Amino acid sequence: MSKITITIDGEKVEATAGEMLMDVCRRKGIFIPTLCDHKDLMPYGVCRICIVEWDRGDWSKMITSCNFPVKEGQVFRTNSEKVIRERKMIMEFTLARSSKTPEIIELAKILGVESSRFPTQDEGCILCGMCIRACSEVVEANAIGFAQRGSHRKISSPFYHEATDCIGCGSCSYICPTKYIEMKEDADTRTLPIWNVTFEMAKCKKCGQKIAPKKQIEFLKKRAKNLPEGWFDLCQNCR
């Protein structure tokens, strides 16, 4: 990939052609807020909080920096009045949707937003899709998705029934930026109420400690190659 030069906030910056603008900004130590970006996931560009201004000469355009591949000579502003104003607006929408989530409240404060003018929905879920993307891109279980459209859009198991392809790995819950996806565990089971699933946990054959849902272990066994015999029978400490 060829080296190029772009301009960010008036400064010439070297980048690789096709690199995402957000990554270039981060390398330069420029703060770009994000709510749907994760290093292990493909850029999605849905939360829009990472917007910056692309200067086209006599006009400019707002773009999401997380999924914007840079080209030679482009000029961007990350903290112009327009960027600050529009980011605040997006943050107000997000805050209205998830006004009790500490992580959202914290980011809102950083962006100078104390409250929202929009009707509070308190969904908790901000529709960033990270749970769905982790399930499909990383785990490759494809157990969950979006249902409905527009203002009714929500994350869902197929037809709101049991997510039969869910393996109980909990990636959706771990990655959720608002902690909306609850995962409960007792001595023998793991439950993800939102997907209507409960799994029996496998226990370490040596120390008896919980390892992971049996279904997850079966899933991994089919994919894992060249692991020693009995690898999945023991917990991390006993291996």
Ligand code: FES
């Ligand atoms: S981080 Fe870019 S749109 Fe969410």
